[in-house]
Amino acid sequence: MSVDQSAMLRVENIHKNYGKEKVLEDISFEVKGGETKVIIGPSGTGKSTLLRCINQLTTPDSGRVWLDGIDITNSVADINQVRQSIGMVFQDFNLFSHLSALDNVRLGLVKVKKMDKREASQEAMRQLIRVGLEDKAASYPAELSGGQQQRVSIARALAMGPKLMLFDEPTSALDPELIGEVLGVMKDLAESGMTMLVVSHELGFARSICDEIIFIEKGVIVEQGSPEVLFGNPRHQRTREFLSKINELYGETGKK
Amino acid sequence: MSFLSLSYEIMPGLLKGAVVTLELTVCSISLGFVLGIVLALGRLYGNRPVSVLCTGYIEFFRGTPLLVQLLILYYGLPPYGIRLSSFVAGILGLGLNSAAYQAEYFRGAIQSVSQGEIMAARAIGMSRFKVIVNIILPQMFRIVIPSWSNELIYTLKYSSVAYMIGAPELMAQGKFIAAENFRYFEVFLVVAFIYLIAVVVLSRILNLVEKRVRIPGLQMAH
Numbered sequence: 114m115s116v117d118q119s120a121m122l123r124v125e126n127i128h129k130n131y132g133k134e135k136v137l138e139d140i141s142f143e144v145k146g147g148e149t150k151v152i153i154g155p156s157g158t159g160k161s162t163l164l165r166c167i168n169q170l171t172t173p174d175s176g177r178v179w180l181d182g183i184d185i186t187n188s189v190a191d192i193n194q195v196r197q198s199i200g201m202v203f204q205d206f207n208l209f210s211h212l213s214a215l216d217n218v219r220l221g222l223v224k225v226k227k228m229d230k231r232e233a234s235q236e237a238m239r240q241l242i243r244v245g246l247e248d249k250a251a252s253y254p255a256e257l258s259g260g261q262q263q264r265v266s267i268a269r270a271l272a273m274g275p276k277l278m279l280f281d282e283p284t285s286a287l288d289p290e291l292i293g294e295v296l297g298v299m300k301d302l303a304e305s306g307m308t309m310l311v312v313s314h315e316l317g318f319a320r321s322i323c324d325e326i327i328f329i330e331k332g333v334i335v336e337q338g339s340p341e342v343l344f345g346n347p348r349h350q351r352t353r354e355f356l357s358k359i360n361e362l363y364g365e366t367g368k369k
Numbered sequence: 370m371s372f373l374s375l376s377y378e379i380m381p382g383l384l385k386g387a388v389v390t391l392e393l394t395v396c397s398i399s400l401g402f403v404l405g406i407v408l409a410l411g412r413l414y415g416n417r418p419v420s421v422l423c424t425g426y427i428e429f430f431r432g433t434p435l436l437v438q439l440l441i442l443y444y445g446l447p448p449y450g451i452r453l454s455s456f457v458a459g460i461l462g463l464g465l466n467s468a469a470y471q472a473e474y475f476r477g478a479i480q481s482v483s484q485g486e487i488m489a490a491r492a493i494g495m496s497r498f499k500v501i502v503n504i505i506l507p508q509m510f511r512i513v514i515p516s517w518s519n520e521l522i523y524t525l526k527y528s529s530v531a532y533m534i535g536a537p538e539l540m541a542q543g544k545f546i547a548a549e550n551f552r553y554f555e556v557f558l559v560v561a562f563i564y565l566i567a568v569v570v571l572s573r574i575l576n577l578v579e580k581r582v583r584i585p586g587l588q589m590a591h
Contacts (some may be wrong), residue, residue, distance in 0.1 A: 155393040170488055208491035210587050211508045221493040224503055255586020266489070273493055 120179070121146040121308040122277050127166055127176035136162050137173070138332045144277070149309040151319040154329035155355065160312040161204075161331070164279045167310070168199040181276055185341070197225060200270030204282040206262040208254040214241060214265045215250040218272045226273070244298050261289030261331035264298055271302075278302065280311040314332075314359055320344060328352050376559050379546050383576055386542030387563050393459050393528040393538055398521055399466030405471030410501065412472065413479060423472070430469035436530055438462050443534040457580060459531035459538070467524050474520060478513040479505055518575040522568050529564075 120143040120334065129137040137160040144150050149159045152160050165171035166311055169185065169192050177186045185195045208217050210333040218240050222233035241247050254262055263283055270278060280299065284292040296318050303309055303322045312317065319326055327337040328349075336352045347353045411423035430438065439462040442453060453461065459488050490500045532541035543560035545551045 114452045168492060170491060193494045193496055196492055197492075199492075201489070201492040203485060203489060205485050207483065208487035209486055209490070209504055210483070211504075211511065211584050220503060221495070224499055225494045253587075255584075269489075269493065 118145065119145050121181055122167065122169065122310065123177075123179040124163075125177040125179070127163065127173045127178070128161055129166060129171065130172050136332050137166065140176070140329075140332075140334060142334065142337065144308055144310055146308055147165070147306045148325070149303045149307075149311065149323045150325045150327060151323040152310065152312045152327045152329055153314060153316070153319070153359070155337075156328050159332040160329055161235060161281050164167070164201070164281050164310070164312060167279060167324075168196050168201055170201075193225070197221075197273045198276045199265075200273060200278040201274035202263070202266050202280045202283050204284070204285050206254070206259070206266045207264055208262050208269070210254050213251050213253055214246060214257065214261075216252070217265055218269045221269065221273050223240055237268075237272055240272045241265070243271065244268045245276050245294075258288045258291060260294045262285065263295045265303070267295075267298055276308060276353075278307055278309045280309065280313065282314070284313065284315055314362075316344070316356070316359060328355065372555055375550075375552060375555050379550075379556060382542050382546050383539060383563060386537060386539035387567070388453060389456070389537050390528050390539040391567070393456070393463060393531055393536065394521075394525045396460040397463035397467055397528070398524050400472045401467030401520075401524070404464070404468035405475055406506075408468060409470035410477035413476060414497070414501070416475040420572070427469045427472050431473075434573065435462065435466050436529060436533060438466055439534050440569060455531070455535040457539075458534055459528070462534075463524060463528055463531065464493060466527075467520060470520055470523075471517065474513050474516045475487050475509060477516070478509040481512055482508045508587060511584060511587055512544065514575065514579045514582075518572055518579075521571055521575065524568060525571065526564060 122144040123269065124143065125141050127140040128135075140163060142150070152163070154160055156321050162171055166173040166176075169178075173186070180195065180198060182347065183190065183195075185192070208214075209220065212220060214239050217235065218237035219233045222228040222236055223230060226233075226234070240246065241250055244267055245270070246261060246264055249257060249261060249265075252261075254265070255364055257265065266281075283299065284295050287295065289356070294317070296315060299309070299318070300322050301312070311319075311323070323340060325337055326340055326343045328335045328351075329346075330351060336347060336349045338348075343352060344356065347356065402560045408423045408427060412427065414419075415423060420481060439458065442462045443458040446453065486504055487500055490504045491497075495503065528538060529540035531538055532544060535541070539560055543556050547556040552557070
């Protein structure tokens with residue numbers, strides 16, 4: 114199959130089953146360089162699995178993933194090399210609990226990228242400044258708020274110099290008053306031209322920065338389109354129902 | 370002879386034994402430490418044969434008496450051409466035995482390392498080996514200190530069993546001195562006190578170490 118040159122990420126016919134349960138069924142889409150796409154859908158519907166299939170933390174049963182024109186599902190690809198180009202941010206932050214904020218960001222630079230320690234410290238500090246946490250460099254994860262931890266985890270992913278950032282419900286574990294600071298960092302990132310794929314229920318965020326929304330249910334892409342179309346006039350009844358349910362829970366769309 | 374002057378008189382002999390006891394303890398706990406880490410990692414991350422082998426080792430050494438293991442090493446091996454001194458047999462026996470227990474402490478600590486952190490480490494491109502070295506082991510060492518302190522104390526006390534194969538440690542010295550002066554009660558009381566002091570000092574040291582390396586939010590969930 115020919116590869117669209119402008120696609121940073123191209124997902125082709127991903128299938129994934131857990132036993133008899135079909136988690137992902139024939140998922141295909143692409144994200145162009147500099148684009149932000151948001152995946153929405155009911156919980157337990159395979160969104161996290163999909164993100165993990167992209168950086169191969171989970172191996173899809175079939176299908177291909179192309180990053181910047183390279184088939185990373187090909188067994189020849191060095192997956193540890195590939196993963197450096199795909200930043201991932203988790204719902205539960207997953208900071209290394211025995212390391213300070215600075216060391217969390219620095220570890221990958223030193224151990225994976227084999228960067229000189231002093232250079233790595235400077236780079237890690239630059240990333241902490243980028244997420245506004247330079248004064249927390251010496252703090253351990255347990256000493257940080259959830260929002261601060263998530264910003265450190267974004268800095269940790271950015272330090273590796275990724276071409277693509279995956280966000281797996283980055284604000285779902287946060288208290289409401291801490292969500293804004295994380296979304297703010299993500300918004301800056303999107304505006305700086307980063308290619309992003311975000312699983313989130315923050316529809317306001319989706320509306321304000323994303324180029325396209327993908328609605329997934331029961332492992333299948335039900336509908337995808339621009340926020341205007343999906344929020345304004347969704348083609349499918351299920352999309353409509355899901356969006357109105359989310360609105361009930363999180364307040365009116367776009368008001369965040 | 371008063372208790373105090375008796376204690377004074379027998380002290381040099383007992384202290385000589387105490388030094389051997391400490392040597393036995395330090396050598397066997399170190400052997401058990403290194404082997405214990407290998408066993409724990411092998412049991413958790415090895416392929417099936419390796420995992421079964423490690424589990425079998427752990428079950429065997431935890432499921433049979435230390436004394437039997439020592440007697441096998443000391444009396445059982447010479448017919449096969451392996452002649453160990455009582456001191457070396459003592460270190461081996463105590464060390465191989467302690468390895469099984471330490472492996473289980475290590476395994477518990479490793480399993481309490483968050484799966485999410487391991488996934489995050491893989492996501493920035495770390496190999497499995499790098500994850501073990503940079504994420505799992507540093508957390509394991511900190512988490513395991515409290516239970517590992519117990520193992521150190523057990524090993525110190527159980528090293529007294531080595532007197533059965535003739536290692537000249539504290540217990541053996543006590544037996545030897547008491548057999549000469551027939552003051553069993555006083556002699557073993559002093560022996561007991563020396564063990565007690567060693568145990569207290571060691572646990573204090575480990576407490577200090579634990580405080581020194583403590584990281585907020587990182588300890589075994591109780």
